[in-house]
Amino acid sequence: MIADMNQPMPAEPKPRWERRKDARPHELLSAALDLFVDRGYAATRLEDVARRAGVSKGTLYLYFENKQELFKAVVRENIVQVIGRAESDVAAADDVSCSELLRTMLRRWWTDVAATRASGLAKLIMAEAGNFPEIAQFYNDEVIARGHALLSSIVRRGIERGEFAPVDPDVMTRVLTAPVIMLMLWAHSFDPCGSQVEPDVFLDTYLELVRRGMAAG
């Protein structure tokens, strides 16, 4: 022990793998996202996830209890977090016009989720939720319900303030979200339909429609 302490400590002798310790979970989540999006939930093999992250199968279980928890973590890192930030921002943006706020939120949804690899999670959930009820429940509670609540609160506020025409806020929220969901699905379907669509053009057109269509009077 004493001998050890006297050693010259040559410029942090950390072996390379130790330095990455903190990065591990993120690397695993990134690998998992890629594979879940590519192959779906059931068809993704944890061994592949581990290999892609450069670790062994066993290591994965040090960080995540099981496949389901890994998936939840992926959703949390890639979607729930974005929603959380959005919630704070909306709460803090009482002075901004609702029309403007809605625009901002939809755009952020697009840039931070829909236009990223994470959009594939929507496809996955749609396809496999039925086979994994616990995952469905989780996704519904953490993503769909919160996202819907967030947007509909803006719509509701806009109506109260006379900024928007009076409509059913829940229905309107669904109308607002549908096209973005469609875009996410298109991005991950093999269907040639999707590949032809230019998402940015689609989104701009759509947002303009929203602006006009929702204006009061």
Added chain:
Amino acid sequence: MIADMNQPMPAEPKPRWERRKDARPHELLSAALDLFVDRGYAATRLEDVARRAGVSKGTLYLYFENKQELFKAVVRENIVQVIGRAESDVAAADDVSCSELLRTMLRRWWTDVAATRASGLAKLIMAEAGNFPEIAQFYNDEVIARGHALLSSIVRRGIERGEFAPVDPDVMTRVLTAPVIMLMLWAHSFDPCGSQVEPDVFLDTYLELVRRGMAAG
């Protein structure tokens, strides 16, 4: 004797199995459709398909070579057939206005495919095509390509006749199909979004849009 008559029908010798050659394929296809739509391709166990059709695992293999062929047969019975009939009708409807013909075809797509259990196959393909290339190929050749060709031929004819404004027929066809595809997906997603949408209202609105939007001049 009299006593016998009162007995609860002595167990109806109930044969170990019943011979129903003609009905079997349809029963199996129906069971398969249910399960494929419900659980997806990979997660559907052939034993469950058989049980739901009231037969044993082995029987299924008397009628379908393997899982893939069973799936193809399901697609053929529920989608390809409809397209086939539509092709004949379009070929025979040279005198009808293209606008009218397009309306009819989209409506038929809705009633004969999208509004039935078969619409779940679209979701399945979108989600799992990547994992089963041969199925993807089959679906693309037999459904997507043929369906697109059929609709775009009408659009093309309408433009040639001056009935429609001159647009790229392929692009327009994709625009025409997207909403119906979306409806099919909604119908099978656990997402509460979709369940709220009233498909008939949606479709009517959409068709009216098409009528106005495509008119020449």
Added chain:
Amino acid sequence: MIADMNQPMPAEPKPRWERRKDARPHELLSAALDLFVDRGYAATRLEDVARRAGVSKGTLYLYFENKQELFKAVVRENIVQVIGRAESDVAAADDVSCSELLRTMLRRWWTDVAATRASGLAKLIMAEAGNFPEIAQFYNDEVIARGHALLSSIVRRGIERGEFAPVDPDVMTRVLTAPVIMLMLWAHSFDPCGSQVEPDVFLDTYLELVRRGMAAG
């Protein structure tokens, strides 16, 4: 009965299939021999046997209790019968020289069994007897033991008569049979070795050897 006799008997109205009634078992045995020889016992599917004989799977079970009995019947028709005839002939040939008789018997074995499709049964037995004890027992009792007894009786008789040099008749019988067995195996092995050998030349040489080698003095 009388009525029947008076019927006009219009040129034998027998439907075609009925005429073959007696041929059925033989057709099935022939088909079974082909397939057993080609694929082995376990790998031969009864459905294929039936199809090759031009009947249905069920029909096969009208004539043979099960796969094992079918196989036994094949062996009986193609090998046991030959041995039976040989036994009678040997019993009736008390006046023929043993050398001559031996020659005749080995030749007959060659022409009636070894040079026919039936030789493949030897390969099959050698390869699969271990997995089907009842078949092994049957083959041993009906073919090997009887065949050996027959040949060794001739050898024994020859020694008693001073025609053959005094040797252990059982050992000599094994020496006599080995080459013919080898020929049978060669004929059905994929090994190029066998295909090069000209069986008739081989057999002649061998028989000449037997003639000289066994002569007394």
Added chain:
Amino acid sequence: MIADMNQPMPAEPKPRWERRKDARPHELLSAALDLFVDRGYAATRLEDVARRAGVSKGTLYLYFENKQELFKAVVRENIVQVIGRAESDVAAADDVSCSELLRTMLRRWWTDVAATRASGLAKLIMAEAGNFPEIAQFYNDEVIARGHALLSSIVRRGIERGEFAPVDPDVMTRVLTAPVIMLMLWAHSFDPCGSQVEPDVFLDTYLELVRRGMAAG
């Protein structure tokens, strides 16, 4: 407490499984050889191989991709390796007399392959090659062709040097190999014929014959 001490060694925690990476492949190959030889290729169940090696079904697949590869590995370990060594030795033995070299090689074939459990593989191949073309191909390429090439090269060299009478080297090679092959088959046939033969005597006699028969002049 004292009572406890008398208990029969409290169940030796006996781990559910043991980690023996290095020994496993060999244990599995040995178990597989036993069963393949005993039952043939098709009739050998991988679960039995695993159980005999003291592991579970799944473990086998950690070491061998599938049944076919397991079989190939068995052939490689038990036959191909021997041929490989023989090839090196022949190449290095330019100064030895061909007669001597041939003797050595045939003897080694006997001791290293034919007199071991591996000889049963020859029977297996003969019986089942027809049903498993890929295995037939492999065995032909790796064993038959290489073995034949090796021996015929010695014969050819012997003829060139005037040591052997001029004969067709390929034919002579087949003649040389046939009896050893026969011995291998005998060793694994249930046929009582074979069990009587004393292989060593047989082989000695045979080698003497080769010596005399092939001598030039």
Added chain:
DNA sequence: AATGAATGAGCTTTCATTCAT
């Protein structure tokens, strides 16, 4: 006598999860 639909045990292969090292 003939058919062929129906059965179900059996076999190969996959993969989430555990745990000795």
Added chain:
DNA sequence: AATGAATGAAAGCTCATTCAT
């Protein structure tokens, strides 16, 4: 903290045998 060997429950598919027609 990290590894990867080991497990065993599925799931797809085959085929000898049965039996209603």
